[in-house]
Amino acid sequence: xxxxxxxxxxxxxxxxxxxxxxxxxxxxxxxxxxxxxxxxxxxxxxxxxxxxxxxxxxxxxxxxxxxxxxxxxxxxxxxxxxxxxxxxxxxxxxxxxxxxxxxxxxxxxxxxxxxxxxxxxxxxxxxxxxxxxxxxxxxxxxxxxxxxxxxxxxxxxxxxxxxxxxxxxxxxxxxxxxxxxxxxxxxxxxxxxxxxxxxxxxxxxxxxxxxxxxxxxxxxxxxxxxxxxxxxxxxxxxxxxxxxxxxxxxxxxxxxxxxxxxxxxxxxxxxxxxxxxxxxxxxxxxxxxxxxxxxxxxxxxxxxxxxxxxxxxxxxxxxx
Amino acid sequence: xxxxxxxxxxxxxxxxxxxxxxxxxxxxxxxxxxxxxxxxxxxxxxxxxxxxxxxxxxxxxxxxxxxxxxxxxxxxxxxxxxxxxxxxxxxxxxxxxxxxxxxxxxxxxxxxxxxxxxxxxxxxxxxxxxxxxxxxxxxxxxxxxxxxxxxxxxxxxxxxxxxxxxxxxxxxxxxxxxxxxxxxxxxxxxxxxxxxxxxxxxxxxxxxxxxxxxxxxxxxxxxxxxxxxxxxxxxxxxxxxxxxxxxxxxxxxxxxxxxxxxxxxxxxxxxxxxxxxxxxxxxxxxxxxxxxxxxxxxxxxxxxxxxxxxxxxxxxxxxx
Numbered sequence: 007x008x009x010x011x012x013x014x015x016x017x018x019x020x021x022x023x024x025x026x027x028x029x030x031x032x033x034x035x036x037x038x039x040x041x042x043x044x045x046x047x048x049x050x051x052x053x054x055x056x057x058x059x060x061x062x063x064x065x066x067x068x069x070x071x072x073x074x075x076x077x078x079x080x081x082x083x084x085x086x087x088x089x090x091x092x093x094x095x096x097x098x099x100x101x102x103x104x105x106x107x108x109x110x111x112x113x114x115x116x117x118x119x120x121x122x123x124x125x126x127x128x129x130x131x132x133x134x135x136x137x138x139x140x141x142x143x144x145x146x147x148x149x150x151x152x153x154x155x156x157x158x159x160x161x162x163x164x165x166x167x168x169x170x171x172x173x174x175x176x177x178x179x180x181x182x183x184x185x186x187x188x189x190x191x192x193x194x195x196x197x198x199x200x201x202x203x204x205x206x207x208x209x210x211x212x213x214x215x216x217x218x219x220x221x222x223x224x225x226x227x228x229x230x231x232x233x234x235x236x237x238x239x240x241x242x243x244x245x246x247x248x249x250x251x252x253x254x255x256x257x258x259x260x261x262x263x264x265x266x267x268x269x270x271x272x273x274x275x276x277x278x279x280x281x282x283x284x285x286x287x288x289x290x291x292x293x294x295x296x297x298x299x300x301x302x303x304x305x306x307x308x309x310x311x312x313x314x315x316x317x318x319x320x321x322x323x324x325x326x
Numbered sequence: 327x328x329x330x331x332x333x334x335x336x337x338x339x340x341x342x343x344x345x346x347x348x349x350x351x352x353x354x355x356x357x358x359x360x361x362x363x364x365x366x367x368x369x370x371x372x373x374x375x376x377x378x379x380x381x382x383x384x385x386x387x388x389x390x391x392x393x394x395x396x397x398x399x400x401x402x403x404x405x406x407x408x409x410x411x412x413x414x415x416x417x418x419x420x421x422x423x424x425x426x427x428x429x430x431x432x433x434x435x436x437x438x439x440x441x442x443x444x445x446x447x448x449x450x451x452x453x454x455x456x457x458x459x460x461x462x463x464x465x466x467x468x469x470x471x472x473x474x475x476x477x478x479x480x481x482x483x484x485x486x487x488x489x490x491x492x493x494x495x496x497x498x499x500x501x502x503x504x505x506x507x508x509x510x511x512x513x514x515x516x517x518x519x520x521x522x523x524x525x526x527x528x529x530x531x532x533x534x535x536x537x538x539x540x541x542x543x544x545x546x547x548x549x550x551x552x553x554x555x556x557x558x559x560x561x562x563x564x565x566x567x568x569x570x571x572x573x574x575x576x577x578x579x580x581x582x583x584x585x586x587x588x589x590x591x592x593x594x595x596x597x598x599x600x601x602x603x604x605x606x607x608x609x610x611x612x613x614x615x616x617x618x619x620x621x622x623x624x625x626x627x628x629x630x631x632x633x634x635x636x637x638x639x640x641x642x643x644x645x646x
Contacts, residue, residue: 048495054503057495108460113452132433133506136456140428140463141499147467148490151483159479163471166486170468175368175377179461183374186453 028070028324029316035078035095036071038088042096046149060130060138064103068121072247073098073218075317080219080236082310086226093153094165094225098218100146101169105178105214107139114186143173154225161224168224172217181209188276196281203276204245212244232305239301239314246294246321249287252277256284258325295322348390348644349636355398355415356391358408362416366469380450380458384423388441392567393418393538395637400539400556402630406546413473414485414545418538420466421489425498425534427459434506463493474545481544488544492537501529508596516601523596524565532564552625559621559634566614566641572597573607578645615642 043065050059074095081091110117110125111132118128127135150165157165171177184206194202219236228236256279278287298318305311363385370379394415401411430437430445431452438448447455470485477485491497504526514522539556548556576599598607618638625631 054495054500054507056507057500057503061495104460108456111453111456113456133431134503136428136431136433137499137503140424140460140493141495143460143464144467144490144493144499145495147464148487148494151471151486151490159483162483163479163486166471166483167468170464170471173460173464174468175374175381175461175465179457179464180374180377183377183454183457187374187376 029313029320031079031313032070032075032317032320035075038092039071039074039078039095039099040066042092043099046093046096046145047100056130056134057138057141060126060134061103061142063129064107064120064126064138064142065100067123069099069102071099072321073102073214076215076218076240076243077222077225079310079314079317080222081226082222083305083308083314084223084226084228084232084236085306086222087156090154090156091222091225093149094221097146097149097153098169098214098221100142100149101173101214104139104142104146105173105182107135107142109182111135114182150221157225157227161227165221165224168217168221172213177209177213177217178211181206181211181213185210199276199281203278203281206276207245207248208241211248212241215244215247216240235301235304239298242294242297242301243318243321246291246298246318249278249291249294250321250324252279253284253287253291254325255279291322295319349633349640351399351633352390352395352637352640355395358412359391359394359398359415359419360386362412363419366413366416366465367420376450376454377458377461380446380454381423381462383449384427384440384446384458384462385420387443389419389422391419392641393422393534396535396538396560396563397542397545399630399634399637400542401546402542403625403628403634404543404546404548404552404556405626406542407476410474410476411542411545413469414541417466417469417473418489418534418541420462420469421493421534424459424462424466425493425502427455427462429502431455434502470541477545477547481547485541485544488537488541492533497529497533497537498531501526501531501533505530519596519601523598523601526596527565527568528561531568532561535564535567536560555621555624559618562614562617562621563638563641566611566618566638569598569607569611569614570641570644572599573604573611574645575599576604611642615639 047062047065048058050062052058074092077095077098078088078091082088106120107126109115110120111127117125119125123129125135126138130138147166147169150169151162153162173179175183184202188202188206216237217240219240220233223233223236255277278290282290295318299315302311302314302318305314367382367385368378370382372378394412397415397418398408398411402408426440427446429435430440431447437445439445443449445455446458450458467486467489470489471482473482493499495503504522508522508526536557537560539560540553543553543556575597598610602610615638619635622631622634622638625634
């Protein structure tokens, strides 16, 4: 099961997912980001070894590396060099891992599995998981302040601020909190529910994807016009990603998505299908994909631009 | 009980602690930092209100504001203006609050009381406490990237890095992890235990005090010679602070220290008195105070220098 979730497809998963194979640049960039994570995370042998092992366990537990890929492609679509984009890309993946570790905790989503493997607090313990999450967020912001050396100190400063706002109470953490509270409030009127749902996902997923693209752009010294296009692209990609996730929870193959299907329905969670039905959700998915393409076309023609277009198609169709 | 822990002494606490009254500049700076925290933290009414309320609950639960005071005095002892030092000072207090919130969680120290009041997860709930801690760390690093505007982007970047290293796996979080692991290992040889104890406290307390002083210095454009003196001062102040804490756990008045005395002994925790006895611990306290004064005298003669000397005397003698 793990193989089909890993960035580089194995022969086994290739057979099963032949039509939905991720574009080649995804695994190529993912491999470089993995290498960079290997350099930047303290070694497992370094004291406190248990904490560093936990940070590595979560960072190398698979995953599509979408956020790092967006930093790299966003930067390259503004003339940046891949080598300069890898450390910020790894930092953004650390932020993503931090959020997964804390979200999985018993007090929050209480998930025993993550990407088909024991979640961090199940594999280690709760105290280690809390501290490892803290440490990953903290290290990520440190790295954004330090890298790339080729960027101006002003650009790196803006990147720290951009990431922190995407993470903070008006971003991902705020979305997670609203999500927790939303699960506890009673039934809402449909339009209230739709507004709440969109606002939660813009914060929970969209903010970080948007930050990834603009951080990549800033590393490459992008103009404010380009940064604006990257920002809008991030917003529509975020919704695209989430709608597809919600659809997969209903229609997905549990073996491919790495978790029990129907978990959202069981939890009576606010999702796109629960509000708009499967067909309505698929319509919305198409619209967000179209908006994404529109923003990408405002960037300069380049290999990275082609890759971003291909990424949209993949995210729209993915089966895991 | 709360009054004696608040930064500004009330008539009640003044009567009881007349000989150990904190120096006036402490409450003066603490009041300004409180005001700054009030501006910088999102209002309780802002969505997600529960999260913002939790962040404010912890930030205004009393406390001596030692770290912000060190930023202000460290900066002023290098020619900085107080007005420029308050936002970074508030940021450093947010980092301190983050660490207290997560340390108090059931999976870590499992403390129901903090400064004589219910700890955050008892007053709200565990999920909110985890997210509020995350949000405070994150907002703090954002603020260090943004403020003061009078500092160079390079200095603000260095401050983000300095704070993040003090927080990270080689700093506070690493010390907390070693502390958790230390409580689980069997008895150590005395010299091993002493090394472990010092290493834990340098990381748990010293790193953040050291970062506070150097961040203040950097905000003021301090020379590397001054930054070095501030750095050494932070290290000895950290040990001074911790040794006094350990002594208070045994000799302190529970009503003044705001927690049950003897809690460390009950938990068979590694402390200075458990290793060196009360008298041995008091000797070490004196030595760290002397080292602190030495470093302070390397700074420029100023009102801030006098205040730092007064602070050492207060930390050495404090009864809470």
